[in-house]
Amino acid sequence: MSRIDEDKEFVAIRIAVLTVSDTRTEQEDRSGDVLVARLTEAGHELADRKILRDERVEIANQLREWCANPDIDVVISTGGTGLTGRDVTVEAHRDVYEKEIDAFGTVFTIVSMQKIGTSAVQSRATGGVANGTYMFALPGSPGACKDAWDEILLKQLDYRHRPCNFVEILPRLDEHLRRK
Template sequence: MSGIDESRNFVPVNIAVLTVSDSRTLEDDKSGQTLVDRLTAAGHLLAARAIVTDDIPAIVDQLRAWISDPDVDVVISTGGTGVTGRDVTPEAFEQVYEKKIEGFGEVFRMLSYKLIGTSTIQSRATGGVAGGTYLFALPGSPGACRDGWDGILKDQLDYRFRPCNFVELMPRLQEHVTGRGK
């Protein structure tokens, strides 16, 4: 049975929030703020926050900077996961992944289908790992950010969640490179 194992201590994770948008600022970035509010309410630490344009090199540069930062364990982005010409977030994430977490996008769309029906096929939400850092890309609406956090990331980024979670794997994400974790 899945759920929180109260016999384990909570382990806060350092999470960076990236908004991909040609028009948002920190003052009007509701989706990014939704993620910040949820991750801090859960007890995690906001490691960094940025807004970049819908531009593959800009997204890749920001991802690589955070992947190389030992104070960032997870990056969650919002925006740019649709199918229009300017939606390039999944393509940027693919350029930095070492391993893709196929199930992340699949589960996101499954949860989203229950809420918005077939409109979920327009989402290209994605997840993966690079340099010992988890990377997740969510659509650019506050509702999608709530769904992705509440339905997947809240539990998977909680060390107490059973039967397994992403946090307990963190020490092993770099073992192929260093023989130890980050």
Template sequence: MEATLAGIDESREFVAINIAVLTVSDTREAHNDTSGDVLAGRIDAKGHKLYERKILPDDQVVLRKQLAAWCSNPDVDVIITTGGTGVTGRDVTVEAHRALYEKEIPGFGELFRWISFQKIGTSTVQSRATAGVCMGTYMFALPGSTGACKDAWDDILTYQLDIRHRPCNFVELMPRLLEV
């Protein structure tokens, strides 16, 4: 039996999806939101649509409200947050995400930390990057550094959010996320 290698199947047509980006920070504003800029630029370069982009403070109630609003919007396919995934008292993004998850995707955080370990060593243990599904919407929580956003997008999300990626990807599962 011949092994199937991972890669983009150019014979399939690309499908653009709608992605909302949320920067979680008490200090970032539009002019210095470098991590949000990285994500927005990569989303556009890949051919996806930046549905909406916001910056909100590290407040779990405010975050949950925004995440829930996007999850309940059928026009939003994916939510990517950046910031608030550390271990300090103000880092509440992971808790806001997990309060909404119907299904967690533990492999995302595991893979992210493996990739990150190769670049920043054991400091990666401070990241609580996570992913899950809420109301048929994928949610990804990334650290707030531009390097972490580049790593997550370039090494994971660019492939998993491309329906042409083989042997499988998140986009081809979207029609089935709400199955009962």
């Protein structure tokens, strides 16, 4: 049973949002807007926000840049996780990951199945870690972003969430880089 431990203090983290789309502009980025609204409502800080085209190298370079920035704890991308030829966000994420969070995609599929049935098999949502930074790739629909945030990330990015959460191990993600 998971719960929020009210005896613990909330810890705000810094989150960057990347929208991957060949067609969306800032004014039309509903999925990015959903993520920004939800993360700020939860008490976290928007560290940066960008829109990039569906270009694997550009996406991977942006992910690397953000992962190298000590002022960014988490990167959430939206878009480019489907099956079409232009959907390369998952591959770009995997180009950067040091470790993949395998269960993230599985849990996202379970959540999606409750909302959209077997259409959930078309998503390749993924999560991973690089350079002490969490990265999550979500589908490009506002509904998928709401589901991922409300059902998974809201809880896992809350230090008070029990029995465990991503925030409490954040300081240890890059411990292998500090070994002598």
